[in-house]
Amino acid sequence: MSESVLDVQNVSTAFKIDGKFYKAISDVNLNVKRNEILSLVGESGCGKSTLAETIMRLQNSKEAKSEGQIIFEGQNLLNLNEKKINEIRGVKIGMIFQDPLSALDPLKRIEDQVAESLVYHTDDNADKRYQRVLDLLDKVGIVNPKLTAHQFPHQLSGGMRQRVVIAMAIACEPDLIIADEPTTALDVTIQAQILDLLKDIQKTNHCGIILITHDLGVVAETADRVAVMYAGQIVELASVEEIFNHPMHPYTRSLLRSMPQKDNEGDELYVIEGSVPSLKKMPEKGDRFAPRIPWIPSSEHEENPKMHEVENHHWVRCTCYKNFHFPNE
Amino acid sequence: MWKTILRRILIMIPELIILSVIVFVISKQLPGDPFTGSINPKASMSQIHHLMRINGLYDPWYQQYWNWVVSLFHGNLGNSYQYQEPVTRLIAERAVNTFWLSLLTMVMTYAIGLPMGLYAGRHEGKLQDALVRIYTYVTMSIPFFVVLVIGCWIFGYDLNLFPTNGSVSPSASGFLPVVLSKIYHMILPATLGALFATSGITQYLRSGVIDARKSNYVKTAQAKGVPMKDIYKHHIMRNAFLPIAAFAGYSIVGVLGGSLFTEQIFSYPGMGLLFLNAVNFRDYTVMTALVLLYGFLSLLGTLISDIALSVVDPRIRVE
Amino acid sequence: MKNKELLKVNNLRVHYPVRGGFWNRIVDNVKAVDGVSITIHQGDTYGLIGESGSGKSTTGKAIVGLEDATKGNIYYQGMDITKKSTRRKLKYNREVQMIFQDPQLSLNPEKRIADIIAEPLRNFEKLSKEEEKIRVIQLLDIVGLGPEALYKYPHQFSGGQRQRIGVARAVATHPKLIVADEPVSALDLSVQAQVLNFMKKIQEKFNISYLFISHDLGVVRHMCNHIAIMNRGRLVEVGTKDDIYNHPMHIYTKRLLAAIPETNVNQRKAHHENRLAVEKMYQDHKSEYYDEKGEALPLQKISETHFAAIPKSRVNLLKSGSGEVSD
Numbered sequence: 001m002s003e004s005v006l007d008v009q010n011v012s013t014a015f016k017i018d019g020k021f022y023k024a025i026s027d028v029n030l031n032v033k034r035n036e037i038l039s040l041v042g043e044s045g046c047g048k049s050t051l052a053e054t055i056m057r058l059q060n061s062k063e064a065k066s067e068g069q070i071i072f073e074g075q076n077l078l079n080l081n082e083k084k085i086n087e088i089r090g091v092k093i094g095m096i097f098q099d100p101l102s103a104l105d106p107l108k109r110i111e112d113q114v115a116e117s118l119v120y121h122t123d124d125n126a127d128k129r130y131q132r133v134l135d136l137l138d139k140v141g142i143v144n145p146k147l148t149a150h151q152f153p154h155q156l157s158g159g160m161r162q163r164v165v166i167a168m169a170i171a172c173e174p175d176l177i178i179a180d181e182p183t184t185a186l187d188v189t190i191q192a193q194i195l196d197l198l199k200d201i202q203k204t205n206h207c208g209i210i211l212i213t214h215d216l217g218v219v220a221e222t223a224d225r226v227a228v229m230y231a232g233q234i235v236e237l238a239s240v241e242e243i244f245n246h247p248m249h250p251y252t253r254s255l256l257r258s259m260p261q262k263d264n265e266g267d268e269l270y271v272i273e274g275s276v277p278s279l280k281k282m283p284e285k286g287d288r289f290a291p292r293i294p295w296i297p298s299s300e301h302e303e304n305p306k307m308h309e310v311e312n313h314h315w316v317r318c319t320c321y322k323n324f325h326f327p328n329e
Numbered sequence: 330m331w332k333t334i335l336r337r338i339l340i341m342i343p344e345l346i347i348l349s350v351i352v353f354v355i356s357k358q359l360p361g362d363p364f365t366g367s368i369n370p371k372a373s374m375s376q377i378h379h380l381m382r383i384n385g386l387y388d389p390w391y392q393q394y395w396n397w398v399v400s401l402f403h404g405n406l407g408n409s410y411q412y413q414e415p416v417t418r419l420i421a422e423r424a425v426n427t428f429w430l431s432l433l434t435m436v437m438t439y440a441i442g443l444p445m446g447l448y449a450g451r452h453e454g455k456l457q458d459a460l461v462r463i464y465t466y467v468t469m470s471i472p473f474f475v476v477l478v479i480g481c482w483i484f485g486y487d488l489n490l491f492p493t494n495g496s497v498s499p500s501a502s503g504f505l506p507v508v509l510s511k512i513y514h515m516i517l518p519a520t521l522g523a524l525f526a527t528s529g530i531t532q533y534l535r536s537g538v539i540d541a542r543k544s545n546y547v548k549t550a551q552a553k554g555v556p557m558k559d560i561y562k563h564h565i566m567r568n569a570f571l572p573i574a575a576f577a578g579y580s581i582v583g584v585l586g587g588s589l590f591t592e593q594i595f596s597y598p599g600m601g602l603l604f605l606n607a608v609n610f611r612d613y614t615v616m617t618a619l620v621l622l623y624g625f626l627s628l629l630g631t632l633i634s635d636i637a638l639s640v641v642d643p644r645i646r647v648e
Numbered sequence: 649m650k651n652k653e654l655l656k657v658n659n660l661r662v663h664y665p666v667r668g669g670f671w672n673r674i675v676d677n678v679k680a681v682d683g684v685s686i687t688i689h690q691g692d693t694y695g696l697i698g699e700s701g702s703g704k705s706t707t708g709k710a711i712v713g714l715e716d717a718t719k720g721n722i723y724y725q726g727m728d729i730t731k732k733s734t735r736r737k738l739k740y741n742r743e744v745q746m747i748f749q750d751p752q753l754s755l756n757p758e759k760r761i762a763d764i765i766a767e768p769l770r771n772f773e774k775l776s777k778e779e780e781k782i783r784v785i786q787l788l789d790i791v792g793l794g795p796e797a798l799y800k801y802p803h804q805f806s807g808g809q810r811q812r813i814g815v816a817r818a819v820a821t822h823p824k825l826i827v828a829d830e831p832v833s834a835l836d837l838s839v840q841a842q843v844l845n846f847m848k849k850i851q852e853k854f855n856i857s858y859l860f861i862s863h864d865l866g867v868v869r870h871m872c873n874h875i876a877i878m879n880r881g882r883l884v885e886v887g888t889k890d891d892i893y894n895h896p897m898h899i900y901t902k903r904l905l906a907a908i909p910e911t912n913v914n915q916r917k918a919h920h921e922n923r924l925a926v927e928k929m930y931q932d933h934k935s936e937y938y939d940e941k942g943e944a945l946p947l948q949k950i951s952e953t954h955f956a957a958i959p960k961s962r963v964n965l966l967k968s969g970s971g972e973v974s975d
Contacts, residue, residue, distance in 0.1 A: 188699070188863065191925075214836065216837070220916065244912075261911065270836065315664050
């Protein structure tokens with residue numbers, strides 16, 4: 001296997017609510033390798049975007065506190081000052097956001113927005129930058145780069161806007177791209193094109209990609225490895241084939257069951273009991289998914305659930321997966 | 330964009346016609362007449378009726394309106410009954426004073442309001458922000474004339490720092506002394522007017538900065554490795570200024586409205602004072618002309634706002 | 649056995665004027681909906697699929713009367729209800745309700761759940777306070793919420809619960825038809841499953857028909873037996889679930905189906921290749937499926953249930969017995 005570009009070790013991030021800090025993610029361990037797409041999948045509020053913003057250090061230091069280590073090129077990103085982190089953001093790690101319209105400044109022309117990271121991270125003069133902008137727009141599949149470069153965000157279609165956002169993220173050819181729900185705001189046909197584009201970029205630039213999504217279909221089609229998140233923790237981490245062919249953690253299995261698919265057509269869909277605990281009510285101890293599978297006796301759960309390497313490179317949190325069954329089984 | 334602006338200006342024509350009709354008709358409904366009490370008290374009713382008749386005051390309203398419009402296009406708005414002077418000349422003299430006072434008020438409003446708004450927005454939730462917000466709440470909740478009277482009393486009479494009436498000292502002569510004296514007379518009323526008007530701008534700008542800072546394009550810029558101070562310069566400020574641009578034209582209307590109070594309290598010889606006197610005196614010609622002018626300026630203000638917004642916002646400027 | 653026909657939309661058009669030029673005159677029309685015909689039977693779930701801007705939502709709004717039809721007719725139980733006055737007379741809006749995509753936006757944040765659900769009841773039925781309360785509690789029970797929800801406000805619920813409240817409100821007046829516009833698009837997978845289950849349960853209990861508007865082909869396949877594909881304001885393909893998913897005829901339908909991400913990782917490569925092939929076919933042949941103005945062709949009958957807006961030449965090929973038309 002190829003080298004790691006990013007190593008996340010024991011990372012937790014807490015947010016301040018009414019004067020107290022509550023952990024939105026905890027005990028996160030994962031690594032991203034060059035030439036792979038790692039997908040972070042989970043439902044809203046599971047902490048997948050928080051993890052991305054923690055890696056990018058996008059949180060306000062007064063409202064959020066992070067612990068642990070995020071190792072990138074031998075340094076811990078969490079310890080870098082503003083100046084040092086800006087030498088990494090946009091240059092070595094690029095980010096793509098969910099809603100391409102709000103991710104673009106409505107008052108600035110596309111050329112200026114794409115060129116912005118070049119201004120800060122290269123010595124190119126304006127002419128050279130403009131050439132580079134046209135190249136980038138061409139690379140992400142914009143048909144008429146000169147025209148688009150001169151336009152404002154509101155003049156573009158949703159798919160074109162997302163291509164522009166991708167062009168901004170890859171402007172300095174980063175080693176790692178974090179894509180946070182890059183296709184959620186797009187139609188399926190455009191989604192397919194954008195996912196292909198991301199895969200192409202990953203192949204030509206030899207970078208690692210973290211693809212954050214809630215869509216299991218997108219995961220199955222694009223990811224190499226998958227980390228499933230629930231209530232701020234990774235509960236299962238394995239290759240994409242393992243996740244879909246041999247899911248182990250009860251949450252992963254439940255999710256796959258609740259999805260309308262060809263083979264459960266028309267049947268009643270599986271509903272996971274209860275709901276995700278809110279940030280303030282997150283239990284410090286015990287298996288966070290246990291309340292949602294109450295028919296599994298508590299003896300099956302670990303007191304402090306840890307990640308276990310059950311098979312080669314297949315990690316599962318807690319021991320409850322061993323004897324897990326659905327209520328009607 | 331030029332098409333839009335031209336169309337916008339053309340729309341003003343029917344607006345102005347409607348405005349002039351309304352103004353004219355309402356002014357005719359006011360009780361009283363300009364002669365009773367202004368001429369020899371011994372004049373008989375029949376003499377007053379005679380004066381009314383030769384001045385056309387007994388004609389049907391539409392005829393009076395028509396006569397008025399025709400002379401309006403000849404630059405003749407009639408004579409003031411009170412001053413026995415052509416209305417146009419009367420207003421022109423006063424309008425210059427009001428123009429300078431309003432301009433100074435606007436300049437001071439922005440000079441105080443913009444930095445305060447930016448500062449408060451940037452330090453949202455901190456002590457600096459709290460102080461600015463207290464300031465805006467205080468200035469917003471005290472009625473304008475109270476601010477004026479108290480300001481006039483403290484700085485004018487009590488501390489005797491600034492003059493409290495007129496627009497220029499009678500003893501000033503020569504260009505520079507006159508200009509300086511004029512500015513000296515304007516400082517106190519303009520400052521008080523500005524203090525009152527800043528609350529709106531400050532709050533707009535403060536919330537503009539806060540909204541912009543929380544927007545996704547700021548996150549994108551951060552993710553591009555742009556230092557925060559540059560993000561403020563290139564992204565946050567520009568977006569936060571949008572509502573201010575839209576506000577610019579309307580603030581003309583606000584300042585003109587404010588001048589009614591200011592000029593009255595400071596006995597400043599501008600349009601506002603002229604208007605209040607005209608109302609007291611039932612000086613129809615002056616009154617109608619001024620209301621029409623105020624109406625026109627308000628329409629102009631909204632026009633300026635629309636144009637300003639379409640200039641700064643490409644979403645309006647570019648289709 | 650064929651169920652009774654409930655709603656018939658005949659050649660519905662909703663056009664918006666485009667103003668331009670110096671005098672801001674109407675220079676063109678945006679044909680949001682351009683000649684759509686749909687028939688919904690009692691107890692049936694009819695799926696309307698399309699991408700953003702296809703006109704699917706506008707069609708739904710026109711059916712409940714939130715949007716005026718420019719041309720065409722809507723018949724409800726055989727009566728023409730295109731006009732507002734007839735809709736009112738027939739108490740149409742009591743029998744046809746709507747569920748919106750974003751429950752956050754469609755529930756008044758300042759009202760309590762009891763009032764939100766009771767609102768349609770108050771409009772159409774005269775109930776005493778006691779009767780009303782009993783009805784609201786029954787309705788909450790149907791969507792799996794307890795009576796403690798009565799005096800809470802919308803923000804105190806999760807997204808899925810809010811959407812269930814939206815469902816409860818929609819069924820309050822015992823409607824015969826519910827137009828559901830992307831009812832689960834804003835919801836997480838596990839919550840989506842819950843809402844879909846409730847919608848099915850309610851359908852069986854009250855014999856309700858749905859017009860299920862969605863861009864999610866997986867959800868539509870799960871919910872609907874009859875499906876129409878909408879593209880640029882027109883229907884390009886209409887048929888049963890089997891017709892659409894297993895024998896798509898229109899090039900746009902094929903492209904849409906190929907673009908849905910599959911969860912079967914083992915066929916990832918084959919699926920991807922298939923998608924690229926369909927995309928190439930779409931780019932090469934799409935001009936045959938649309939007229940000079942870029943509008944979809946008229947629907948052609950392929951079988952008793954299956955219609956597609958394909959060129960006549962292809963229909964003839966089909967009829968000559970060559971079976972599947974290859975591209």
